[in-house]
Amino acid sequence: MSTMPHGRALVLSIASAVGSSSSGPLAKALLEGGWSPIAVALVRLAVAPLVLVVPAVLALRGRGAEVGSARRGIVVLGIFGISGCVVCYFNAISRLPVGVALMIQYASPLLVLAWTAWRQRRVPPPVTLVGAAVAMAGLVLVVGLVGGSGTSIVGVLWACGGATCLATYFATSDALAELPPAGLAFLSLAVAATTVAVLAAVGAMPLHWSTQSVDIGGHGTPWLVPLVLLVLVATVFAYTTSMASVGVLGARLASFVSLSELISAVLIAWLVLGESPRPVQLLGGLLIAAGVVLVRVEKAAAVPVS
Numbered sequence: 001m002s003t004m005p006h007g008r009a010l011v012l013s014i015a016s017a018v019g020s021s022s023s024g025p026l027a028k029a030l031l032e033g034g035w036s037p038i039a040v041a042l043v044r045l046a047v048a049p050l051v052l053v054v055p056a057v058l059a060l061r062g063r064g065a066e067v068g069s070a071r072r073g074i075v076v077l078g079i080f081g082i083s084g085c086v087v088c089y090f091n092a093i094s095r096l097p098v099g100v101a102l103m104i105q106y107a108s109p110l111l112v113l114a115w116t117a118w119r120q121r122r123v124p125p126p127v128t129l130v131g132a133a134v135a136m137a138g139l140v141l142v143v144g145l146v147g148g149s150g151t152s153i154v155g156v157l158w159a160c161g162g163a164t165c166l167a168t169y170f171a172t173s174d175a176l177a178e179l180p181p182a183g184l185a186f187l188s189l190a191v192a193a194t195t196v197a198v199l200a201a202v203g204a205m206p207l208h209w210s211t212q213s214v215d216i217g218g219h220g221t222p223w224l225v226p227l228v229l230l231v232l233v234a235t236v237f238a239y240t241t242s243m244a245s246v247g248v249l250g251a252r253l254a255s256f257v258s259l260s261e262l263i264s265a266v267l268i269a270w271l272v273l274g275e276s277p278r279p280v281q282l283l284g285g286l287l288i289a290a291g292v293v294l295v296r297v298e299k300a301a302a303v304p305v306s
Contacts, residue, residue: 006248
């Protein structure tokens with residue numbers, strides 16, 4: 001088990017959520033600039049492992065046996081927890097506002113709660129259930145910040161797929177917590193990149209990109225700028241810090257802390273895409289924070305399922 005202090009893990013989890021929150025606005029800027037969802041996902045996931053090669057080799061030196069025993073979990077994490085989540089999310093935001101797509105996708109903490117309850121044959125304590133309800137209520141209010149676009153059924157379905165994959169990400173990362181974060185991020189991102197490359201190669205989704213400038217905050221910006229930020233901040237930094245914290249916080253609490261990504265994403269979308277927030281964000285944010293606190297103070301004991 002990781003010896004990282006709980007407080008530091010919580011800080012890393014929040015930092016990961018903030019870093020990851022930039023992926024939606026940055027990717028949507030590229031999508032609106034002529035890129036297809038699978039093209040953005042492929043570049044994001046293919047370049048990120050290259051950045052992590054050296055730290056991953058150093059972190060995994062002498063741990064071949066551990067990697068071998070965890071290979072199935074790494075494959076599941078890469079295929080479903082990362083590539084599935086990224087592909088679903090990018091397809092969702094190509095049809096929905098960033099906030100709407102994230103609100104649907106971040107129903108995943110409820111799926112994590114359901115999974116852990118089923119796996120452990122235990123009903124979460126009432127305080128956890130109340131925390132879940134409060135956090136979801138906050139999400140409903142926050143999503144009201146984003147307007148203007150009609151609802152796309154296809155976009156909603158993609159976002160629902162993303163929610164399932166996100167729940168898989170937290171549950172699998174928790175199970176693989178013994179591996180060094182840099183090593184785990186490298187291996188799982190490599191699997192994810194291979195998965196997306198196969199989808200692109202067989203023509204499962206349209207693959208096209210553009211070298212034209214993209215609109216960032218109302219200004220024409222070279223396409224490399226959002227792409228580099230997408231790889232370094234929203235992928236390498238976000239996944240490494242997330243995997244480092246999940247092993248300490250556990251899948252349930254980490255998934256709830258990551259709800260802060262929604263608020264951060266809405267703010268970044270406001271700056272990058274011009275999606276203006278409304279004052280109701282404050283109330284929604286307070287409810288999300290209250291939900292996280294309620295989950296945090298849950299007692300270790302749970303009620304066995306009869």
